[in-house]
Amino acid sequence: MEIKQGNHTFFIGEEDNPLAEISFIPGEGNEIIVDHTVVSEELQGQGVAGQLVERLVQYAREEGLKIKPLCSYAQKKLENTPEYQDVLI
Template sequence: MEPIKHEEGIFYMEKDGRRIAEITYAPAGDGTINANHTYVSDELRGGGVAGQLLDALADYAREKNLKILPSCSYVVAKFSRGSKYDDVNALAK
């Protein structure tokens, strides 16, 4: 498995110089970031890569004391399935 890399606004994996998976975010104000896009290449789908990227984003949010606003359909679905991310979910009650 390729390592997860981080640059401002994106966590991603590369292979042979091409991006094969990513989750992107943007500042959303008031200590929140908007998780707005997730992509995993066909070769990695079904292998839990999107979850690893979301975990990396959640860890980043915890480190920076941020909340995540889920607008990407993948993140919305993951946030609705349990409490693993409640501490960083901007919409959690």
């Protein structure tokens, strides 16, 4: 499954009608704020949301950014994954 980058999103499917998506907004300084993660019913239970968080973490590292999760799923995933601690605010 290909994860594509959109305008402040990473998604699967089409940008205007994604099957799964994680979205973020720029924060202060070098932070991005994750505000939403959604996975369609047909993709649920396949680890897709975790893959979206992983892609966001990769992006944050590439860009020298920190992630502030407001989305409850992203917050739990980031806090409970030791290898993501370097980008978590």
